[in-house]
Amino acid sequence: MGNSNQRMQEEKYENVMKKFKMKGSIHHNQLGIVRVYDLKDDNNYSIFEFHKTVTTSEEAKLMLAHYKNRKCYNNDHLTQIFFISEQNSQILCQDQTQLTVIGEFFYNNIQNEMKLCYLNENIRNIVQQFPELRLWQITLQIVNACAFLEKNGRYHGEIKSKNIYLHPDQSVKLTEYNFIYGSMTGYQKALLVNDFQYLSPELLKELRAKNPQPNVDLVKSDVFALGLTLLELASLSSCEQYYDWISKEVHIDRIIKANDQLIQKGYSTLFTNLIYQMISEAESRPRFTDLKEVLSNFENDINNHIDFYSKYQMKQNHQFNAYNSVYTQPYQRPGQFNQTQSIYLPNGSY
Incomplete structure (x- = not known):
């Protein structure tokens, strides 16, 4: 796939487009x-x-x-740009630039995978939920892509299942959000058009105050959204149910309870603790x-389809108390943080 993109980046527009047939707008x-x-x-x-046609040289x-910078992003799990052209013209004595x-x-996208493979009554799968290994693959690929953005001073801005696309090889x-120049973040959509988003508690506080420039760590807010997205995939149930969108609040205790219930479905404490960490306080x-x-x-285990997590699976009668919230309780769950920037999993600290 990468070699195919590289070849197209080196070709002229006409040579690229003659290999494709138009599907539609x-x-x-x-x-x-x-x-x-x-592709034909x-x-x-x-x-x-x-x-995009612009009429000022500064905007052009x-x-x-913006697009030239984005075209340089080389990450297997970010959508690639491989061709940019600029044409200048004059119409009715006005200079125009078409990009x-x-x-x-x-x-x-991953939301479609969830609906088609695990929520479709017409398909009688032996496994009626996401295999845990699949969720680890999704997690690893999203984290790698978002870490790349973070290192480049950017963030995703609107993580949710329908925005996680699938390559034909099933990779993520x-x-x-600003892949297209001038686009809005999920927070801005919530603020301006009341569009529902998986916003973190700290972003919801800014939203209630109608703050156009939220003073929060937006990378960590993306991490919270990823935690909810993983919970949605594992539980096969939308996390919208944990929000009161009228009052712009999120019920963390209900999220904690739903995450605890994943253990009953056979998911490992390694996986559920990862979600706990993603939805912990900022x-x-x-x-x-x-x-x-x-x-x-x-x-290596994830990429080679090796089961590394089953030793962390628990019997139902050993599950955690759903109401011992990581937000309110003084004690720590196995896997919970006890200092900033330290990640503790059931078999120790990494």
Whole structure:
């Protein structure tokens, strides 16, 4: 896949486009209105084409710099841009610049996988839930992508299941909020158009105050959203139920209880403790770079489909008390933080 992208980056627009057939124009959840093309030799591989016309040279320079910078991002789990063109023209005595951006496009997302494979009554799977290894693969790939963004001074800004795209090989692809120049974060959508988002408690506080520039760690808020997304996938139930969107509050105790119940479904305490850490208070919540360091201890096992977590599975009568919230109780669960930036899992600290 990477070699295919590299070849297209080196080719001219005409040479690239003649290899594709147009599927149609769509309004995409994150990309806006784009044209979608399928590869003639392989319908599983698709691209989007985005056009933007600007009338000021300053805006054109800013947009071009934005897309050129984003095109340099080299991460297997971030949506790639591989072609940018700029055309200048004059219409009715007014200078115009048209930018064309071409990048990877993915029809499928992890929300669809959940609905089609595990919530579809017409499919009689032996396993009626996400295998834990699949969730570890998803977690690792998202963390790697978001850690890359973090190191580049960016963040995703709108993590939820329908924004986690699937490559045809079933690997994860992410498109951060400002992939398209000028796009809004999930917080801004909540503030301006009351769009529901998986916002952290600290972001909800800013939302109640109608603060246009929230004074919070936005990377850690993304980590919280990822924790809820993983809980949604494991429980096969939307985490929207834990929010009171009218009062803009989230019920952490209900989230804790739902996470505890994953143990009854056979998920390991290693996995549930990871979710606990992601939804912990902002001060002790890890960043993606912290999570990447922890997961590096299991990366080879995850990539090689090795079961490393079953020894952390517990019988139902040994499950944790659902009401001993990591937010309110003085004692610590196994796996809980006890100092900033330290991640404790059941078999020790990493």
